[in-house]
Amino acid sequence: MITQAQSTRKWWALALIAAAQFMVIMDTSIIGVALPQMQSDLGFSQEGLTWVFNAYVIAFGGLLLLGGRLSDLFGARRVFTAGWLILLIGSVVAGAAGNVAVELAGRAVQGAGAALIAPSALTLLMMLFGSTQKEMTKALSIYGAAAPAGGTAGVFLGGVITEYTSWPWVFYLNIPIAVVALIAIPFLMPNAPARTGSIDFLGALAVTAGLAVGVFGIVRAPDVGWGSGQTWLALAVSAALLGAFVLIQSKRREPLVRLGIFKAPNLGAANIAQLVLGAAWIPMWFFLNLYLQQVLGYSAFPAGAALLPMTIFVMLGMIVVAPRAMARFGAKAMIVAGLLVLGIGLGWMSLIRPTGNFWVDVLPASLVAAAGMTLAFIPSLGTAISAARPEEGGLASGIVNVSYQVGSAVGLAVMTAIAAVFGADQLGDLTELTNGFSAVFIGAAVIAVVGAGITAVVMHSPKVEEPDRSLQSSHRSETT
Incomplete structure (x- = not known):
């Protein structure tokens, strides 16, 4: 007790x-x-x-x-x-x-x-x-x-x-x-005892290098060009290393990542949702901040203050609304609805104007987008980590964090390229800047809506899987 x-x-x-x-x-x-x-x-x-x-x-x-x-x-x-x-x-x-x-x-x-x-x-x-x-x-x-x-x-x-x-x-x-x-x-x-097992150093080296080189190629692409040899070389090396990692894992008795973990119900779907959230939310947050500063003329500190209502809305929504909604509607409905609402908010945000203002062009759309993030984030995170075996909780946590971080990096790099194509590299030209930022929000909206469709198709259970109760029993003595 x-x-x-x-x-x-x-x-x-x-x-x-x-x-x-x-x-x-x-x-x-x-x-x-x-x-x-x-x-x-x-x-x-x-x-x-x-x-x-x-x-x-x-x-x-x-x-x-x-x-x-x-x-x-x-x-x-x-x-x-x-x-x-x-x-x-x-x-x-x-x-x-x-x-x-x-x-x-x-x-x-x-x-x-x-x-x-x-x-x-x-x-x-x-x-x-x-x-x-x-x-x-x-x-x-x-x-x-x-x-x-x-x-x-x-x-x-x-x-x-x-x-x-x-x-x-x-x-x-x-x-x-x-x-x-x-x-x-x-x-x-709680202090869980160390488990017997070995570290797959070769697999760790392959996946760490593969992810690092891939992220390197992605974050460099907006500067050197997506069609440059440097970008393609980095992405090719990343793909080769990650392919080698999968091969290594399939041969190891004690792999770094047990490939069977992806057979867990809805783990893959939940990680796709997290990747989509990162790819849509982080570029929105980044370019909305630029719109406030470069178009509306805010300095850095007031721009941060202008993002505060959206942040508070997300925090309160996750703490107060999300748990009740999860209990009533289940994870699948929450994730699909959340991604759709996020897409609507981002689409609304794309209507920004060079002569706009915070109260009309930013606040309403940002709150709708925040509502979508509130609905989708917790159910997808909960599904991703509760679907795995208790002894693989750390691995599941690592995978879901990778999904969100890779989504963020890819989304930001792609949206940076889109912004430049549509004029966001024309500093001082408010119309061109706004066109570039608007294109980013449209792109992010498309990502969110497509993510909602994928989730609706591939996610099976309407509710988050009940966390394995052996998780508590295996650690009960450590929390007393």
């Missing part, structure tokens, strides 16, 4: 898990406002400046599957702790950097830490709340709400920090939070 103290402790543990998700996302957005200062102090070229972002994203996306497997083998708490420690080290290095190479190395180390934190955090959440669908949905809702909060907080805090201090503090901000997390983890998190 769980005592009141134990119940309270696990909700404090959820707060730390949500803080981890908050930090991982915040570290992608907080640097945006600080980039001009970094360019001046460290001597970045205009093209090289994008690698302050890319170094983090490539390391994060490339190492996620390995992070999930390590979580299953060595215990989620150990990997969660290691992730925070690595993030702390990377933050110190990035903040103290005196040249471009050290800065990019620090950002890559931060990304590696995030790749351990993200899947282990979801595994810990399943261990703590996997006993009932009601608790699991509530916990996932709080966890999911931390992502948009982190994205918006990054813009806010980045603006405040660069306004009143200097750019290194966008990295040093992580230090006290990481220290508190490292102190709290032993008291709050």
Whole structure:
């Protein structure tokens, strides 16, 4: 029987898990406002400046599957702790950097830490709340709400920090939070024993290199061209490495990724939904911010404030509305409806004008898009991680994180190319800029609607699978 103290402790543990998700996302957005200062102090070229972002994203996306497997083998708490420690080290290095190479190395180390934190955090959440669908949905809702909060907080805090201090503090901000997390983890998190098994190092190398090279090719494509030899070479090498990874996994007794996991009911469909959400939502958020600044004339800080209503709407919707709607309508209906509503909101957003204003052109459409994200995100995330075996929770968490991150990277790269084709590279020409941003929102709307159609066809069960109750029983002794 769980005592009141134990119940309270696990909700404090959820707060730390949500803080981890908050930090991982915040570290992608907080640097945006600080980039001009970094360019001046460290001597970045205009093209090289994008690698302050890319170094983090490539390391994060490339190492996620390995992070999930390590979580299953060595215990989620150990990997969660290691992730925070690595993030702390990377933050110190990035903040103290005196040249471009050290800065990019620090950002890559931060990304590696995030790749351990993200899947282990979801595994810990399943261990703590996997006993009932009601608790699991509530916990996932709080966890999911931390992502948009982190994205918006990054813009806010980045603006405040660069306004009143200097750019290194966008990295040093992580230090006290990481220290508190490292102190709290032993008291709050269940400690699963390490399992017997080996790490498939060859498979880990193939998938990490394949994902990293693929993300590299995608994020570079808008700069060098989608038809360039560099882009095609990167994508071809990525495909070859990932193909080799699948072959290696099929031959291993203890693979990094058991290929049979994809036979789990609805796991594939849920990951497709997460990929689509990343491909539609992240470009919308990125280019809406540019529309506010480059067309409507907002500075960085007011632009971040303008995104706050959408963020609050998503957070409240995920925490308050999503659990109740899930219980009533089931996952499939929620995901399909959410993607359709997201598509409607993005289509509405495409009607932006060069002479528009926030209250007419931005706020209503952004709230409709936010409603779609609210409906679809938690059901797809919950289905993806609850469909797997309990002992493969870390792997399932890694896969769903990869799906969202790859969707985000591909979506942003493709939409950047679309924006340029339709005029968004014509800085100073408000009409051309608006045309480019409008084309992006139309493209993102199409992605969302197509994703809804795919989900409607391939997802079988109308409800999220009940999390395997052995998940709780196997860890009950560790949470007492």
